[in-house]
Amino acid sequence: MCSSDLGDAPSKTSRSAMTDTKDIKPVIEVREHLLLGITYKGAEKFMAEELHIRSRTKGCMSFMPCCTDIYTQWKSAAECRKKYGYTEPGKNGSWIPQAYGDKLVCYELNEMMKIWLEKNNAKDKSVLEVLTEDPKYASKYKRYVGKAKAFLSHAQLEHPADLIDREMKDLDVGKQGLKGGSKIWIDCFSLRLCAKGAFVTDEVVEMVAQIGWTGVGLDPDFELYQRTFCLLETYATVKAKKRLYMMVHKKPFFCQLDICPCITCLPCCYKWPVKVDSEKATARAVEENDKIHDYIKNVVPGGHTGLNQVIERNISRALRVTAAQQVCACDACICLPVKIACMAGCPSCLELGDCCAYQVIEKCRRSEE
Numbered sequence: 001m002c003s004s005d006l007g008d009a010p011s012k013t014s015r016s017a018m019t020d021t022k023d024i025k026p027v028i029e030v031r032e033h034l035l036l037g038i039t040y041k042g043a044e045k046f047m048a049e050e051l052h053i054r055s056r057t058k059g060c061m062s063f064m065p066c067c068t069d070i071y072t073q074w075k076s077a078a079e080c081r082k083k084y085g086y087t088e089p090g091k092n093g094s095w096i097p098q099a100y101g102d103k104l105v106c107y108e109l110n111e112m113m114k115i116w117l118e119k120n121n122a123k124d125k126s127v128l129e130v131l132t133e134d135p136k137y138a139s140k141y142k143r144y145v146g147k148a149k150a151f152l153s154h155a156q157l158e159h160p161a162d163l164i165d166r167e168m169k170d171l172d173v174g175k176q177g178l179k180g181g182s183k184i185w186i187d188c189f190s191l192r193l194c195a196k197g198a199f200v201t202d203e204v205v206e207m208v209a210q211i212g213w214t215g216v217g218l219d220p221d222f223e224l225y226q227r228t229f230c231l232l233e234t235y236a237t238v239k240a241k242k243r244l245y246m247m248v249h250k251k252p253f254f255c256q257l258d259i260c261p262c263i264t265c266l267p268c269c270y271k272w273p274v275k276v277d278s279e280k281a282t283a284r285a286v287e288e289n290d291k292i293h294d295y296i297k298n299v300v301p302g303g304h305t306g307l308n309q310v311i312e313r314n315i316s317r318a319l320r321v322t323a324a325q326q327v328c329a330c331d332a333c334i335c336l337p338v339k340i341a342c343m344a345g346c347p348s349c350l351e352l353g354d355c356c357a358y359q360v361i362e363k364c365r366r367s368e369e
Helices: 015-020 040-049 077-084 096-100 106-119 127-133 135-144 160-172 201-211 228-239 261-265 286-298 303-329 333-344 357-368
Strands: 036-038 145-147 150-153 213-218 243-248
Touching: 036 040, 036 127, 040 127, 040 135, 040 160, 077 096, 077 106, 096 106, 106 127, 106 160, 127 135, 127 145, 135 145, 150 160, 150 201, 150 228, 160 213, 160 243, 201 213, 201 228, 201 286, 213 228, 228 243, 228 286, 228 303, 243 303, 286 303
Parallel strands: 150 213, 213 243
Antiparallel strands: 036 145
16 A cells, blocks of 8 residues: 555544454444455556556567566656656655666556546545546446455555556456456555545554455565555454465566466575564655554554564465465476375474465365366
C-alpha cells in the first residue's frame, strides 16, 4: 500500500472495543470505495489507453524467460517524467530521480494516477470510482471493476511492470482458492490518492479481513517487510485467518526457467531463514508510520517482538505452501521422488500443519477425483 491518505476518515471506528472488551466485536466501518478492485485485464487496459505508458503489443519471443517483453512494453522513467512533469522542482515527485535514478518505480505510478484524477476533476475520488461512475469511462471499464476478491500487498520501490505484469498477472490465472479473473485490490487504483484525511489503522486491518485473500509481491531479500504498511497488511491477513499467498520475483535467472516449476523451490531462490525486524520498519509518510507502530505496540500481542514472530512464521508457511503446490502441479519425471517423499508424510514436515507438501498434494489429488 502506498503512503497516501485513504481519504476522509470513516464515521465509525473503535479501537477501544478491540482492546478493552473481548466479548464485544468492534464496529469498524470500511468505506465502499476501499473494497473495490480491478482485474488484470482492466489494469492493463488503463495503463495502455489512459496513462499511455504501456504498450499492449507482445514481443515475438515473449515465451523465452531471457527475452521477456515485460519491461520493453513500458515507457522509460525519462519518458514518463517528461510527459507528466511530476519530478520537476516543487512537485510531489521531485525527490524520486535522486532516490531511484533512471528506474521507473511505483511511486511514480501513483503520481501519474494523481495527475489523471486532477485532469478528470476527481481529486476526491479513487481511480476505480471514476471508472465506474463517469459515463466517459464506465462503458469501457465497468465490467473490469467490482468488489475485490484479493488484496495485493507490494512495495512502492518496484517497477510498475512487476506490479501489473508479474503480480497481478500471476493472480489473474487463479491461485490457492482465488478464481481466475478476480478483481484485485491495488493501492494506486483503490485509494483516493489526492484526498486528505485521517489514516485509520483499524480500518485497514478490517478492510484486508473483509476482502479475505492476500497476495504478497515479495522480493528474494524480503525488503518488503522493512515497510510498515506491508507488515500491517500481512498481520491483518493472519489475524483474520485468511489466505496468504507469496509471489517472489527477481530470482536468479535459472530459478525463472520454465523447464520445471519445481526449480523455483530451490533454496537459492529465496533468502532463508526469514527474519523480520518490525521496529526498524519505515514509511515515507511519517504520521502513518507512527500510527502503525503505535498499533503494533498497543494492539498486537507481544508488540514488535510478537509481530516479528507471527510474520516470520506465516511467511515461511506461505512460501512452503506455494513451493509444494509447484511440485504438485509438475508432471516432470524429475519431480516424482519429491512427490513420493512428500506423500509419505515426513514427520518434521507434518509438524508444520497446513504448510506440509503432503497435505497440499492430497488436496490437489482430491480436487481432481
